[in-house]
Amino acid sequence: MSTQRDLIEGLLQFVTLVESERKLLAADLHDQTLSDLRELARLARRLFEKPEGAMSQEVRNGLAKLIFGLEAAMDEVRRAMESLSPSALDTLGLAPAIESCLARASQTCERPFLTRFACPLRIDDINLTETEQLLIYRIVQEALNNISKHAGARFVEIVIMRKGDSVLFRVSDDGRGMTESSDLRRARGIENMRYRARLIGAELTWLRATGRRGTVVEVRVPIGRNDE
Numbered sequence: 001m002s003t004q005r006d007l008i009e010g011l012l013q014f015v016t017l018v019e020s021e022r023k024l025l026a027a028d029l030h031d032q033t034l035s036d037l038r039e040l041a042r043l044a045r046r047l048f049e050k051p052e053g054a055m056s057q058e059v060r061n062g063l064a065k066l067i068f069g070l071e072a073a074m075d076e077v078r079r080a081m082e083s084l085s086p087s088a089l090d091t092l093g094l095a096p097a098i099e100s101c102l103a104r105a106s107q108t109c110e111r112p113f114l115t116r117f118a119c120p121l122r123i124d125d126i127n128l129t130e131t132e133q134l135l136i137y138r139i140v141q142e143a144l145n146n147i148s149k150h151a152g153a154r155f156v157e158i159v160i161m162r163k164g165d166s167v168l169f170r171v172s173d174d175g176r177g178m179t180e181s182s183d184l185r186r187a188r189g190i191e192n193m194r195y196r197a198r199l200i201g202a203e204l205t206w207l208r209a210t211g212r213r214g215t216v217v218e219v220r221v222p223i224g225r226n227d228e
């Protein structure tokens with residue numbers, strides 16, 4: 001039993017290390033790539049603002065395209081940073097970080113969907129470790145990625161609630177639903193979700209929304225062990 005525990009402990013340490021590497025990568029993107037792009041955009045804007053006769057229309061049009069492209073690239077880098085290391089998790093905490101991940105998923109989805117977020121409990125009162133919070137966040141993030149990629153949903157809801165000795169994170173969509181075969185294929189994303197859940201002793205289930213289309217993903221995290 002203790003070797004099983006040691007193994008889980010080792011894996012948790014490994015995951016923590018990977019996450020701190022991701023944080024460093026996000027910091028590099030911020031300090032180098034983003035600041036280089038910002039500098040280039042500033043230069044292009046300065047040139048664009050020169051008086052009428054200073055350049056041909058063709059050059060001016062080219063500069064406008066360049067500025068637009070640089071802004072889009074900066075947005076892309078910001079998105080990559082946020083997904084590498086969710087700053088909201090550090091600054092705001094788990095529930096608001098999940099809420100903003102939901103909003104972002106809708107905004108960046110090809111067909112934006114309506115969202116609802118409910119968290120009728122004070123999650124700060126619950127003793128979740130930093131790693132547990134991060135892993136829960138990653139599981140919810142992949143559930144949302146899958147909704148954006150595969151579901152074609154019009155409405156997505158996340159509810160966080162207390163259920164007995166656990167906290168339940170429920171992500172529901174009204175999209176096309178999962179087919180038996182796609183679930184059984186044990187694709188990478190779902191495997192990663194299962195792996196992360198196992199590390200924190202959480203139970204992960206996929207349900208079909210009853211009476212309507214769509215998918216429900218539930219993560220049930222036992223609490224109270226840390227108080228012992």
Ligand SMILES: Nc1ncnc2c1ncn2[C@@H]1O[C@H](COP(=O)(O)OP(=O)(O)O)[C@@H](O)[C@H]1O
Nearest residue numbers: 146147150151177178182183187188189190215
């Ligand atoms: N919310 C969802 N709605 C519809 N299909 C889904 C949903 N989530 C997952 N799937 C299906 O399950 C498959 C496996 O998901 P995943 O392991 O994350 O792999 P990937 O996203 O890389 O295809 C997806 O390819 C998709 O067919």
Ligand SMILES: [Mg+2]
Nearest residue numbers: 145146189190
């Ligand atoms: Mg996926």
